[in-house]
Amino acid sequence: MFQIPSGLDINNLIDDLRNFSWESAEILLHYSQILKNSDNNSKIIKSKHNDEPVTLADLKVNETILKRINEKYKHINWSILSEENIKLNCKNSKITPKWQWVLDPLDGTKDFIQRTENYAMHLALNFNNKPLLGVVLIPEKNELWITDGKSLYCEKSDGSRKKLFKPKSKKINEMSLVCSKNHKNNTLEQLVEKINFKKVNVMGSIGCKIASIIRGENDIYITLSLPGQSCPKDWDFAAPEAILRAAGGAITNLDNIDLSYNNENYEQRGIIIASNDRESHSDKCKQIKEIIKKYDLFPLDIN
Secondary structure (H helix, E strand, O other): OOOOOOOOOHHHHHHHHHHHHHHHHHHHHHHHHHHOOHHHHHHHEEEEEOOEEEEHHHHHHHHHHHHHHHHHOOOOOOEEEEHHHHHHHOOOOOOOOOEEEEEEEEEOHHHHHHOOOOOEEEEEEEEOOEEEEEEEEEHHHOEEEEEOOOOEEEEOOOOOEOOOOOOOOOOHHHOEEEEEOOOOOHHHHHHHHHHOOOEEEEEOOHHHHHHHHHHOOOOEEEEEEOOOOOOOEHHHHHHHHHHHHHOOOEEEEOOOOEOOOOOHHHEOOEEEEEEOOHHHHHHHHHHHHHHHHHHOOOOOOOO
């Protein structure tokens, strides 16, 4: 177990994260119910930033989580990086604290608006730019994935816990891939076709994708960001990385190098691979890299 900030009790902190999360679930489900009446869309969608919508649900959860952390832990020297604060303030002041919360109040906002139910709330506590504690809340499935940096739990709102799936070792062409529903690109589609996965599923929200891997519904996730295109940010990956690692999986770049956080514009560029088995993850990365080389699909030094 890592050393948490001085003056904190890990069990009390995890209990608080549970409470903050289920309070957020009530907010998200409330606005989701309102959206089921399509006439209310204009009342819920507040603005767009670089073609990324912001809803009242994003803003309310953002406000709630920040308020709860700041009220409860006034004495702790940490900062909070929030997607909505960056969007609304349009600032890119680099934050480099030792301890940093990374929050996405509504991951999968487009899916939330489209009423696919594949949306989540992410909250991670990074230490020296590495995710340690992590929460991924999926309200529509009544699931709270939470790790204390060592163990992983999947809890329901009544406090009961789901049994965790134990993945089996598979060859890459036996694996089910989950990829983005709203952020497709032709280059990634070519790569997926050449790999010849057993099955390909599309889904919104990286948190929902990673949870589907932990459940055993899918085995691997790949995202590819080409220069000039939009790409995932720190708040998309921090909490999902924390829970997947606690489950025995891995998230790295194509060269099997851990993700680096707090980069320019908080971007996670290039090819990122998440799989359910840390032990075989390196081999999967090598195989995918060899396929890219063999078919000359794109330069391997993209960033």
